[in-house]
Amino acid sequence: MCFDQLALTLAAPGQLVGVSDVARDPLLSPRWREARALPAVRMRIEEILGLRPDLVLLDAQAPAHVAALLRRAGVAVVALREAATFAEGLARLRDVAQALGRGDAGRTLADDLERQRAAIVGEPTARRPLAAVWQANGFTVGAGTMPDDLLRLAGWRNLAAERGMGAFAPLPLETLLRAAPDLLILDGASSERPSLAEALLAHRALRREFPGGRTLVLPPGQWLCAGPQNLDALRQLVAARRRIGGVP
Amino acid sequence: MSGAGRWWWLMLVVAALLALSIVVGPAGLSWRAAIADVLTGHDSVPALVVLEIRLPRALLGAVVGAALGMAGAAMQGLLRNPLAEPGVLGVSACAALGAVIAFYSGLVQLLPAVLPVAAMLGALLGTVALFVWAGRGATVTTLLLVGVAINALAGAATAFGLALSPNPYAFYEVMFWLMGSLADRSLDHVALALPCVVLGAIPLLAMRRGLDALSLGEETALALGIVPSRVARWVGLGTALAVGGAVAVSGVIGFVGLMAPHAVRPFVGYRPGATMLASAGAGAALTLAADVAVRLLPTGRELQLGVMTALLGAPFLGWLALRHRAGRAGGAAWL
Incomplete structure (x- = not known):
């Protein structure tokens, strides 16, 4: 679900063939509009293979047999760990961009987000409520x-x-x-x-x-x-x- | 012990458990400050915890328990059956189904009072189904079988209804509706349940004499000027209103209506009318005690209240069945 968001942000038009079904939920997913234009899959291998992807972005916590089966079917699998901090989020953004072959776009966006973050946060404050x-x-x-x-x-x-x-x-x-x-x-x-x-x-x-x-x-x-x-x-x-x- | 003395003891026990229920909670409180703030109407955190979190929980324990205890005694008296109880016979589950339909369809957001009204309608439907299906003078076995069917049907319909809701949390709330809980209820819930329970208690208490007469047999009752079908109608209505009001805010809490009448019956001379009143007190005490217990038990998340009452009540039901078998000599143990 989190990688859906990043992929929807970074992928070239037509590059994505499917997203997970939760990515289409307007209350959970900021990019639900884009997600609804694509077929949705649950964690079912048949559904994923039915879309004939070259690459699957998988959560590192997904069951091991899912990745193994996908690889046996000749699909490239990139397993990524969910980001638990903003900095990790930027790293993950670069990873997803790299996997999609859009490394430059990823680096540009990550640098831009980091600049914006610094501007929003400003100087550290003494009193933290x-x-x-x-x-x-x-x-x-x-x-x-x-x-x-x-x-x-x-x-x-x-x-x-x-x-x-x-x-x-x-x-x-x-x-x-x-x-x-x-x-x-x-x-x-x-x-x-x-x-x-x-x-x-x-x-x-x-x-x-x-x-x-x-x-x-x-x-x-x-x-x-x-x-x-x-x-x-x-x-x-x-x-x-x-x-x-x-x-x- | 004199007759009046027993009533005082019962009230004392309920009052003590009410106080205990207010004392028990996850946040430590400075009681001096809390009591002072409550009395002066000062809006502090301790006062808020006592008035808006613990008081409603304690009050609901007493109100819901009294409703279930009274309804259980009324059903046992009317059906002349020691195993009758709104939880076991599916009346509570029907009330929960009514509440679930009203709540998850969004009707309750428009008008909160729809919640208890729908629960009472559900309970009424369950009671009518039980009376029509099992019929008058049904054997224990028939009554229980019909009750099991109604209970299972209403429980399944509740789970199905919750699964239809698009809200991602709804499905997991089947635990609350079928196992009951008083956690995190507020004074709003007291305001919803209390009037319904009082409304249900009126016909029940009015039929005390009728139930006493019925316990002597239908002919005797008729000779005393009591119409059995009229008693059945009013007791059924009172049970449905009281159980509906309780279940709407607490979910199904089983076995309270089973245990409470048996606990007090010897003390009131086995008269159904007096049992009903005493059973209300015993039901309140039992529910309050179980609700204190679930908060003190070292479980990660708080146990559902209905789990606690089932842990006590199910063995009790088994014991009653054993005693029933011994009395009728209808079957022997296998092993």
Whole structure:
């Protein structure tokens, strides 16, 4: 899914023959419009081979037999590890560009993104206010993830990382209130239809403790995967820091 | 012990468990500050945790437990069957199906009150199906078989309905609806459930005398001026309203309605009417205790409340069945 985003950004017109089905979800994928113009595949080898690709970009975490079967079928496979930091994201962007034979375009874009990042983030600040990420089902995002790195770059401390809570862990509502973070970052709705998991984000206690000014809604598509969209997330996080916690 | 003394004891136990439920939680609180802030209406974090998170959970434990306990006693009294219970016989599952349809279709976002109304309609449908299908004076076996069928059908329909939702989280919420939980509920949920449960309790309590008379046999009841079909209609309606209101906010919490009446029946002289009232108290106590237990158990994520009550209730159901077999001499153990 994350490599779909990068490939959609970098590939020459007509170069891609298929993307994964999640890449077409407008709430998860910033490039869903482009993705919808292409056939979607799930992790089924038959479907992938049916598109007769020369190259498959595969998540390094995909089951080993998938890559082995694809290779036996004569398809080149490039297995890539998901990026967990902005810097890794740029490296991955170059990798994908290289694999697609568009190394120059990749390097140019990566350099440009790095320049923009430096401009958005500016000088490091002395006081780093505390932010907490709270997602559906009361899960929070800790160290070793892209959101954690973007928070750090934007001058925030991440509650879950400070408490060593693991990459993706439940944070009880009570504990969240007691920690009293300066900013609460919520997911956007993942569907037009409701779920209990997301109804929790509108709990009365949260509405009372975190009025509009202390919350930021950041759709997962902006900071889950590496890509140019991370800069939008960074801009919003830096703006929120200046608004809320930036004053010494 | 005198009659009045027993009622005081029951109320004391429920009150103590309510207090315990408010004390237990993941965030440590400075109680002096919390109590002072609650009393003065000061909007601090400790006050917020107590009033908006722990209080609703404790209140819901009592309200939902009382509704299930009362409904279980009413069904056992009406059907003259020790194994009758809204959870086991599928009434709760039908209520959950109603709630699921209302919630995931988006209707509840337009009007929150649709949630308990849909759950009550579901429970009513389940009750009617049970009465029509099993019929009057059904044997324990027939009633249980029909109940198992309704339960399985409603549970499967719930899972199917959740799988149809385009929301990626919806499917995993089948655990909440079929196993029940009181985690992260708010005062909004209390405001939804409480009126429905009270509304259901009115016909149930009004039929206390009718149930007492029915326990003596239908002819005796008729001689006393009690119309059995009228009692059945009102008890069915009251059960559906109370169970629907409870399930709409907590999901299916099984076995509370089974265990609570049996726990109190010896203390109230085996009269169905009085059992109903006492069973409401016992159901509240049982649910509160189970809800405290799931929060104290060292599980990674909090256990569903229905899992806890099933751990207690399923062996109890087996024990009841054994005793029933011994009483009727209908079958012997194989091994």
